[in-house]
Structure formats: structure tokens, C-alpha cells
Amino acid sequence: xxxxxxxxxxxxxxxxxxxxxxxxxxxxxxxxxxxxxxxxxxxxxxxxxxxxxxxxxxxxxxxxxxxxxxxxxxxxxxxxxxxxxxxxxxxxxxxxxxxxxxxxxxxxxxxxxxxxxxxxxxxxxxxxxxxxxxxxxxxxxxxxxxxxxxxxxxxxxxxxxxxxxxxxxxxxxxxxxxxxxxxxxxxxxxxxxxxxxxxxxxxxxxxxxxxxxx
Numbered sequence: 001x002x003x004x005x006x007x008x009x010x011x012x013x014x015x016x017x018x019x020x021x022x023x024x025x026x027x028x029x030x031x032x033x034x035x036x037x038x039x040x041x042x043x044x045x046x047x048x049x050x051x052x053x054x055x056x057x058x059x060x061x062x063x064x065x066x067x068x069x070x071x072x073x074x075x076x077x078x079x080x081x082x083x084x085x086x087x088x089x090x091x092x093x094x095x096x097x098x099x100x101x102x103x104x105x106x107x108x109x110x111x112x113x114x115x116x117x118x119x120x121x122x123x124x125x126x127x128x129x130x131x132x133x134x135x136x137x138x139x140x141x142x143x144x145x146x147x148x149x150x151x152x153x154x155x156x157x158x159x160x161x162x163x164x165x166x167x168x169x170x171x172x173x174x175x176x177x178x179x180x181x182x183x184x185x186x187x188x189x190x191x192x193x194x195x196x197x198x199x200x201x202x203x204x205x206x207x208x209x210x211x212x213x214x
Contacts, residue, residue, distance in 0.1 A: 005164060005185050008199040009036065009135050012163035013043030015184055020131065020161060021047045029125050029155075031055045033134040033146055034112060035203035036193075041133035042211050044161065048131070052212070053123040055132065056112055057146045058105040060098055062091035069141040071098045073105045074149035075113070082145035116208050122153075130155040136193030137165035137183075140173065147177055166190040 006012040028050045032041030038054070045052035059069035070088045074080040083098060130150060137143055143160065150158060159180040160173060167186040174181055185196065194200035 004198045005196045006198070008197060009039035009203070010043060012135065012184075012197070013040035013133075014047075016040060016133070016161055016163055016182070017044045017047035019182055019184065020044055020159075023159075025050075025129055025131070025159075028129040028131055029053065029123050030131045030133060031125070031146075031150070033057055033132070033142065034116065035205070035208050036136075037134035038208050038211050039203060040135050040163065041131075042214065044131060044133055050131070051123045054112075054116060054212070055146050055150060056109045057142050057149070058108055059142045060101045060105060062087065063093040063097055065091060069139050071101075072142040072145035073102055073109070074142075074145035075109050076149035076152050078152075079106060079109075080145050080148045080152075082141055082148060084139055084141045087139060087141070112205075115205055116212055125150070126154045127156045129157040129159065131159045131161050133161050135163065136196065137162050137169050137173075138190070138193050140165075140169045140177075143173070144177060164193060164196045 025048055028048050030041050030045040030050045030052045032038045032054055034054050041052060056075035058073055060071040062068040062070045070091060070093045071083045132146060158178055160178050161182045164185040165183045167188050170181060170183050170186045
């Protein structure tokens with residue numbers, strides 16, 4: 001069942017940016033989870049007059065259902081692998097399945113680094129406030145991997161900012177993962193992230209490159 005809250009990712013980003021602007025954040029860095037998080041994060045970065053960078057993370061799908069994340073791998077000095085044990089068991093996916101998928105996803109992370117960033121050095125985040133942005137949270141696996149990778153870089157403060165997420169995941173993140181999470185729509189009945197956008201076309205490599213250069 002669709003419950004459309006946002007026209008598209010730009011609309012969601014503008015609405016998220018309006019809330020974040022009221023926080024009066026100083027010296028912040030905005031990090032986007034590509035690809036879908038980039039159009040959202042661009043609006044946030046513009047509103048905060050903050051530098052924008054990427055945190056590269058890839059989900060690992062369930063056996064027979066690649067869209068359902070059972071694990072994720074995130075870019076870091078030592079790559080971070082986050083496994084969602086409940087979903088892993090529920091879908092009959094094994095840890096061996098996850099381990100076999102990791103090298104392929106790390107290759108894709110490297111490809112995206114080359115294509116999107118073209119050799120640019122990461123924006124420094126040590127001691128800074130980081131706003132970590134995606135277009136929504138479903139299972140939370142990729143965001144947890146991203147957070148673990150980000151903590152290796154020692155930011156002073158992390159704010160997770162998303163347009164939409166299941167209410168139970170919001171509570172879980174606030175309790176276990178991060179003290180600050182801004183979510184415009186915390187829904188009891190969720191489904192998929194895309195069900196809450198009127199237009200949820202896949203963000204392309206070309207769009208990410210253009211947005212990172214805007």
C-alpha cells in the first residue's frame with residue numbers, strides 16, 4: 001500500500017533541510033549514502049552551507065530476495081561488515097552467502113569512489129558535527145554499517161537525518177546506535193521506502209556525478 005509523503009527526493013531533502021536549518025548547526029559536514037541519499041543530502045548541504053561528501057556503503061541482499069538487506073559493507077580504513085542476524089535467519093541466508101558477496105560489493109564501492117569522487121580526498125570530519133543523510137531507513141542495516149564506519153573517523157557529533165523510517169527502527173537507532181536522529185515521518189505501517197515517494201526512480205551514476213559537482 002502506498003502512502004506518498006514526498007514528491008521526490010528533492011522535495012524530501014528540502015523538507016529535511018528546513019528542519020535542520022532550525023538547529024543552528026555550525027561547522028557541519030553532510031555525508032550522503034549513495035545513490036539515493038545524494039539528492040536528499042544536496043538540499044541539506046545547501047541549506048546548511050556545509051560541505052558535502054559521500055559515505056560509500058553497499059547492502060548485501062537475502063538469498064532469493066536481493067532487495068532485502070541481510071548485511072551491509074561500508075567503506076572505512078578497515079571495511080565494516082554489518083550483519084542483521086534476524087533477517088539472515090528469517091530468509092535462510094547463511095553467513096557464507098554474506099562472505100561470498102563481500103568482495104563484489106567492495107569492488108562496487110571502489111568503482112563508485114573512482115566515478116563519483118574522481119580522486120578527491122575525503123572531507124575531514126574529525127571533531128566536527130556530521131549529518132548523515134539517506135532517502136529513508138527500511139531495515140537499518142546499511143545505516144548501521146555507515147555509522148560504524150563513520151565512527152572510525154572520530155566526529156564529535158553525528159546526526160542521522162532521513163525523511164522516512166519505521167517507528168520501531170527510529171526507536172532502535174535512538175536507543176542503540178545514535179543519540180540524534182531526525183526523521184520527518186516515523187511510521188507504524190511502513191512497507192518499502194519508495195512507497196512514501198510519488199517519484200522514486202533509481203538515482204543514476206550520472207545524476208550523482210552532476211549533483212556532487214553542483
